[in-house]
Amino acid sequence: MRKSLKIRELRRVAIVGVGLLGGSIGLALRAAGFGGVRVGVGRRESSLRKALACDTVDEVTCDPAAGVAGAELVILCTPIGRFEALLRQIVPALAEGAFVTDVASTKAEVVRLAERLLPRSVRFVGSHPMAGSEKTGVEFARADLFQDALCLLTPTARTAPVAVREVGHFWEALGARTLKLTPARHDRFLARASHLPHATAAALVRLAQAQGAIDVAGPGFADATRIASGDPAMWTDIFRTNRKAMVQAVDRLIAELAGLRARLEKDDARGLEKWLTDSKEARDQWVARRYRKPRGREA
């Protein structure tokens, strides 16, 4: 039973779902000195051919069980909606002691499922590399996608410490910083930092579209709504598997907007400026912490 996930010592890694994220893992593995076999598992032969053509994987198969057999590390990169069926398919084929992780954007439901279905003989921990964009597809895969990205790890009381440590090292070898938090806390945080902003971007597009105002929109609108061009099926999965935290976040946003509305109604100049100043300062400080680059060169 392998004790570490040192990239140069690994012989076989299975990437289940070779899109933007899975493909980028393949490219980043090779760039980080991985000398073994990258197995790509997919549903459509055409997608797998593309994954091979982009040199993101070395072997491909449409059979998940065959794909994960003998792999020391299995990374699930498929849509969340397919996790349950997929886990059931791969369980019998997983090598004893294999490390298993995933890249799903919500964690409570996924981790619960994995802990219920995976045998104790494999070492699972949930991962959420916060990388990617509104683009989908292996053709956008990049070896440096995880460089300076934040990868969240979501261990539970059932997680083997070796899984947290080694999967953490794995992501760090691909260039990411890692941070541990519980699945529930992850989902609450992500509701506010990612899922609600996504929903809001979609709502803003609808409002601007409804009256034709979108035709006078400029670069600020383009930035503010860019994430609304993301894959609707993927985001439906994310919203559905994080419903509780999303509903709470939507309620908080509605309350915040109601406060703004009251300041507008009263023409409360000081209140409006303070509200905007607080936000600007919070964001500027976050940019300085997060990107540690000179002002104006943030993203």
Next chain:
Amino acid sequence: MRKSLKIRELRRVAIVGVGLLGGSIGLALRAAGFGGVRVGVGRRESSLRKALACDTVDEVTCDPAAGVAGAELVILCTPIGRFEALLRQIVPALAEGAFVTDVASTKAEVVRLAERLLPRSVRFVGSHPMAGSEKTGVEFARADLFQDALCLLTPTARTAPVAVREVGHFWEALGARTLKLTPARHDRFLARASHLPHATAAALVRLAQAQGAIDVAGPGFADATRIASGDPAMWTDIFRTNRKAMVQAVDRLIAELAGLRARLEKDDARGLEKWLTDSKEARDQWVARRYRKPRGREA
């Protein structure tokens, strides 16, 4: 009385307020072949020295009346809150037949004020070049800021046709496309395309900050909230001078979010996916129309 604003024939242009926009007008004028004098009017000597150092203007003064005297074109680029006092100061000094415009982000109040205070002998039309960024200050001025930008012109029944035509040509000479609409329609459109997105970005930062969720935020959040780093004083002016349309837009957004909340509560997979798909399609079509560039190279 000059009949046209042909850039190569102009001798004297006054830029009142030499920040990012005013400074960029100065640079763009020179790049477009303007051979006359660019007069910069400001409140602080230090800002004016910076404007000179950046070669955005040729002469500077802290006296608005002296600055606009003899100018064939006067462009007001100061915060909206200063417009009334400024207009009163320059009225006695404006040359007969001078063209006057502004770059304010809201138009109904500004245009009403200008039409009330300016004499019939000058030719005023409101402008709103949709360029700029969350950055402020003449040091960010660029000669190509208006290239491919949209500049909205807001004539009224009182506007001289020659003002609309010539000020339009002026912006086009600086690289912008122009579009005419009434001040009221401009403000309704901008509430949805710009002012509400700005307010929403600020609200999202507040929500993420409140719980510490901001520390797991990534590039999607950075894009979605970039505009929240804009100048609070400027945006307070914008919100206040567009209160009515803003309140309506906030109400519409709250209704849209309530609809999303209902779909989340019901775990309405089909409803959520349709909601997201409609937004994605509207945005993708807008990007294709607006930027007319290959996919993925939008902004």
